[in-house]
Amino acid sequence: MGHMEPVRGDDALSRRKFIVAGMSAAGGLALGVAFPGLANARPLTGAPWSNDALAIATEVNAWIVIDPDETITIRIPHSEMGQGAATSNPMIVAEELECDWAKIKGEFASPNRNVRENNVYKDQNTVGSRGVATSWQYLQQAGASARARLVQAAATRWNVSASECTAENGAVLHKATNRKFTYGQLAADAAKVKLDKEPAIKSPDQFKLIGKPLPRLDTPVKVNGEAKFGIDTKQPNMAYAAIISCPVVGGTLASVDESGLAGKRGIVKVVKLKDAVAVVADNTWRAMQGLEALKINWNYGPGANSDSDSMKTMYRETLTEPMIQVRKDGDTDPVFANAGKVIEARYEVPHLAHAPMEPMNATVHVQPDRLDVWIGTQNALGTLQQAAKASGMPQEQVYVHNAYLGGGFGRRSNNDEMVQAIAISKEIGRPVKLTWSREQDIRGDRYRPQAAAKFRAVLGPDGMPQAVEAKVAVGSINRSQGRPVDNGIEGQAVDGIVNSPYKIPNFYVGGQMKNTHLPVSFWRSVGGSQNCFFYESFIDELAHAAGKDAYQFRRAMVDRVDFVGVLEKLHEASNWEKKLPKGQGRGIAVAENHGSVVGTVAEVTVDNRDQVRVNRLVVAVDCYHVVNPKIIEAQMQSGAMFGLSAVLYGEMSVKAGQVQELNFDKYRVVRMAEAPQVEVYLVPSGGPKWGGIGECGTATIAPAVGNAIFSATGKRVRELPLKNVKISQLASL
Amino acid sequence: MAVTLKVNGQTHTLDIEPDMPLLWAIRDEIGLTGTKFGCGIAQCGACTVHIDGVAMRSCSIPASTAAGKNITTIEGLASADGKLHPVQAAWVAEDVPQCGYCQSGQIMAAAALLKEKPNPTDADIDGITNICRCGTYVRIRRAIHRAATTKA
Numbered sequence: 001m002g003h004m005e006p007v008r009g010d011d012a013l014s015r016r017k018f019i020v021a022g023m024s025a026a027g028g029l030a031l032g033v034a035f036p037g038l039a040n041a042r043p044l045t046g047a048p049w050s051n052d053a054l055a056i057a058t059e060v061n062a063w064i065v066i067d068p069d070e071t072i073t074i075r076i077p078h079s080e081m082g083q084g085a086a087t088s089n090p091m092i093v094a095e096e097l098e099c100d101w102a103k104i105k106g107e108f109a110s111p112n113r114n115v116r117e118n119n120v121y122k123d124q125n126t127v128g129s130r131g132v133a134t135s136w137q138y139l140q141q142a143g144a145s146a147r148a149r150l151v152q153a154a155a156t157r158w159n160v161s162a163s164e165c166t167a168e169n170g171a172v173l174h175k176a177t178n179r180k181f182t183y184g185q186l187a188a189d190a191a192k193v194k195l196d197k198e199p200a201i202k203s204p205d206q207f208k209l210i211g212k213p214l215p216r217l218d219t220p221v222k223v224n225g226e227a228k229f230g231i232d233t234k235q236p237n238m239a240y241a242a243i244i245s246c247p248v249v250g251g252t253l254a255s256v257d258e259s260g261l262a263g264k265r266g267i268v269k270v271v272k273l274k275d276a277v278a279v280v281a282d283n284t285w286r287a288m289q290g291l292e293a294l295k296i297n298w299n300y301g302p303g304a305n306s307d308s309d310s311m312k313t314m315y316r317e318t319l320t321e322p323m324i325q326v327r328k329d330g331d332t333d334p335v336f337a338n339a340g341k342v343i344e345a346r347y348e349v350p351h352l353a354h355a356p357m358e359p360m361n362a363t364v365h366v367q368p369d370r371l372d373v374w375i376g377t378q379n380a381l382g383t384l385q386q387a388a389k390a391s392g393m394p395q396e397q398v399y400v401h402n403a404y405l406g407g408g409f410g411r412r413s414n415n416d417e418m419v420q421a422i423a424i425s426k427e428i429g430r431p432v433k434l435t436w437s438r439e440q441d442i443r444g445d446r447y448r449p450q451a452a453a454k455f456r457a458v459l460g461p462d463g464m465p466q467a468v469e470a471k472v473a474v475g476s477i478n479r480s481q482g483r484p485v486d487n488g489i490e491g492q493a494v495d496g497i498v499n500s501p502y503k504i505p506n507f508y509v510g511g512q513m514k515n516t517h518l519p520v521s522f523w524r525s526v527g528g529s530q531n532c533f534f535y536e537s538f539i540d541e542l543a544h545a546a547g548k549d550a551y552q553f554r555r556a557m558v559d560r561v562d563f564v565g566v567l568e569k570l571h572e573a574s575n576w577e578k579k580l581p582k583g584q585g586r587g588i589a590v591a592e593n594h595g596s597v598v599g600t601v602a603e604v605t606v607d608n609r610d611q612v613r614v615n616r617l618v619v620a621v622d623c624y625h626v627v628n629p630k631i632i633e634a635q636m637q638s639g640a641m642f643g644l645s646a647v648l649y650g651e652m653s654v655k656a657g658q659v660q661e662l663n664f665d666k667y668r669v670v671r672m673a674e675a676p677q678v679e680v681y682l683v684p685s686g687g688p689k690w691g692g693i694g695e696c697g698t699a700t701i702a703p704a705v706g707n708a709i710f711s712a713t714g715k716r717v718r719e720l721p722l723k724n725v726k727i728s729q730l731a732s733l
Numbered sequence: 734m735a736v737t738l739k740v741n742g743q744t745h746t747l748d749i750e751p752d753m754p755l756l757w758a759i760r761d762e763i764g765l766t767g768t769k770f771g772c773g774i775a776q777c778g779a780c781t782v783h784i785d786g787v788a789m790r791s792c793s794i795p796a797s798t799a800a801g802k803n804i805t806t807i808e809g810l811a812s813a814d815g816k817l818h819p820v821q822a823a824w825v826a827e828d829v830p831q832c833g834y835c836q837s838g839q840i841m842a843a844a845a846l847l848k849e850k851p852n853p854t855d856a857d858i859d860g861i862t863n864i865c866r867c868g869t870y871v872r873i874r875r876a877i878h879r880a881a882t883t884k885a
Contacts, residue, residue: 082831082867215828222833223821225767225807229834232766240761265750284770285757357771357779357834357866406769406834407866438772634831634872641868664776664864673859675870 096143129692323510358406449475496531587707639697741809
């Protein structure tokens with residue numbers, strides 16, 4: 001597909017022209033742009049989950065409904081958490097359908113139907129940046145299949161061969177006789193057509209819709225309060241619950257003194273769970289107030305013996321233990337044995353919380369013959385299965401109504417809040433909405449693991465690395481979630497180092513996993529979120545030790561087309577060679593993360609009070625194929641801001657086993673005043689693979705910023721977050 | 734206790750505690766869910782409404798203190814005939830929202846800023862401290878400038 005123009009928004013007017021021009025090819029006008037005042041445009045409604053019906057009369061197949069008024073509704077299998085699946089999925093289907101994009105509506109595919117109809121919507125787990133990457137083929141196929149059936153339905157009515165008919169812009173034409181049927185007229189017949197063979201799908205060079213910066217389908221309902229999130233659910237006879245779990249994870253509930261509730265209005269019940277206590281009331285605030293009025297005793301358990309110091313010590317000590325080898329190129333041992341100078345460094349990062357804007361919540365109604373769940377989940381099907389297991393109800397009787405998610409970032413595929421809500425609903429015999437407070441959301445999080453890494457390297461006479469040894473110590477996500485670990489080490493523990501593209505003749509990577517009492521899970525970019533900071537910072541140390549430019553040093557070590565494309569675009573777009581004023585610095589980092597190659601150049605200012613200001617981020621990404629460049633740009637900016645919060649402020653400090661940063665006053669995140677300009681360049685190189693976009697934007701932010709700080713000050717940051725680092729007091733290297 | 738709130742031009746007489754936060758009176762008692770709960774301690778701004786035209790964080794305001802004032806939520810920002818507020822129109826044109834959860838608060842904060850400063854500088858925009866975990870700040874800034882140009 002070649003190089004694309006940068007998608008930067010400062011030229012709004014020319015981009016608007018591009019959008020309108022682009023849309024005319026598909027026959028419609030982008031409503032949001034062409035008619036900004038059109039409040040009635042609702043391609044996605046406020047409550048976009050389907051009604052769980054099996055095949056309805058106006059379906060052409062399980063993915064596509066065509067109404068007599070020509071409205072086309074496309075079922076979206078993935079969750080919408082801001083990453084744009086609710087727009088990109090329909091774009092891929094519509095690409096094949098040959099329809100009017102202005103007539104497209106979207107609806108979230110029913111996980112219950114997925115269960116009852118032989119997994120028709122396949123894997124709905126919207127994680128790992130895999131949404132588009134794993135579904136583009138069957139989404140294209142669904143659209144192509146529907147198109148072929150519509151064509152056949154028309155051909156049958158005209159008594160001609162399908163090969164004489166064309167599908168264009170929502171109609172089937174028999175040009176030879178100037179006859180036409182619209183899709184709306186054909187839908188019912190099309191549903192009954194049995195094709196002899198399924199049509200081939202388009203190849204990327206044939207795309208007309210995919211690749212266009214179409215406006216998001218959910219924007220209209222996200223600017224006027226209509227978009228419903230799980231937390232907005234209201235059901236008849238619904239009670240409201242608030243909950244607190246043991247402040248030391250792994251502890252249990254000992255006793256509850258409810259006397260503080262006397263005289264409090266609207267209290268329904270106190271529900272005790274093994275490790276938590278909930279108050280049920282007639283609105284959210286009364287439930288939260290009720291919770292605060294309880295006197296709770298906990299058995300804190302062994303986790304209470306941990307604190308930040310003991311946890312840091314554990315990971316440092318783990319680095320000295322035998323490692324499990326995950327990569328060995330050549331042999332590093334003799335090189336180190338004979339080396340004059342060995343460059344060494346140790347890096348460390350803390351646990352991190354997800355903290356999506358919408359705190360975790362679930363509304364649940366346990367009934368004798370069915371279970372309804374209203375929630376925002378990253379995995380509609382998985383949540384249904386988890387609800388069935390937690391309630392003992394057969395899966396066919398569980399209905400999960402998936403709303404818009406107020407942020408996912410990896411947190412919303414483990415529905416701990418739903419399991420609690422099911423227990424509460426059972427105990428009170430009514431529907432209940434359980435809303436976690438922000439404190440509970442962070443207290444009850446499954447964190448990005450804590451980690452440490454130790455590197456050693458020897459440079460050759462030409463200044464390039466002869467040997468690099470990387471050892472990591474990190475919390476195991478698999479073990480934390482009760483999943484098996486093969487050969488003692490899991491992929492995410494070493495991702496970002498083990499898949500290094502650099503041509504280093506002797507390269508060793510080993511890891512060892514240890515867990516604290518804190519649960520750990522997938523956090524945007526996962527292993528890359530710590531390992532890219534570790535590794536790309538150390539590579540930068542080597543460049544400096546060699547007296548070489550940080551870009552040239554890396555460029556000399558890669559020959560992969562995707563890495564070369566990203567590096568060269570960063571070099572050009574960041575104006576890398578231009579000298580910066582004193583006190584300012586520029587840093588670069590590149591990595592492969594979740595199927596794409598990404599890189600960042602950061603420009604920072606470090607003042608004489610050690611305050612770091614990130615002024616500019618330049619991001620380049622090769623995701624091989626582009627569905628919607630506007631959404632990709634947004635995602636890269638999003639990943640950047642998420643990574644920036646982590647590098648500047650993010651940490652879970654622990655005292656007596658308890659996480660201290662429970663709200664945004666202590667768990668600080670980036671706001672407008674700190675948000676830099678983020679320039680995004682797409683350099684898709686095509687080929688058989690479609691890369692992911694949800695996470696890679698975060699992976700190279702921390703090392704780019706750290707490397708920029710070095711460029712500005714000569715001081716190497718080896719520990720995050722920056723708020724704990726007195727840069728001027730670091731040893732000079 | 735009877736607390737009378739005028740929200741988006743409609744009067745609601747609620748039988749609630751005077752110290753129930755305005756946020757929860759709006760969401761749970763009146764049933765307008767566009768105003769969101771994000772932190773409960775006025776740190777994030779997801780709960781931003783206008784009280785007599787001034788942007789306020791409703792999670793930290795007792796409902797009773799808002800009685801007798803004109804309260805506007807996101808649902809009341811567009812005009813009665815459905816025409817979007819210039820800030821909402823700019824948000825659509827720039828495709829600002831991602832997950833969308835913080836956006837009601839962002840829009841209310843931006844609308845209040847533009848009322849006070851029809852031509853805000855970037856430094857003025859920096860004064861909006863609403864949190865967005867999706868990081869839409871670059872487009873929020875652009876949309877505010879766009880809305881300022883449109884209004885002018």
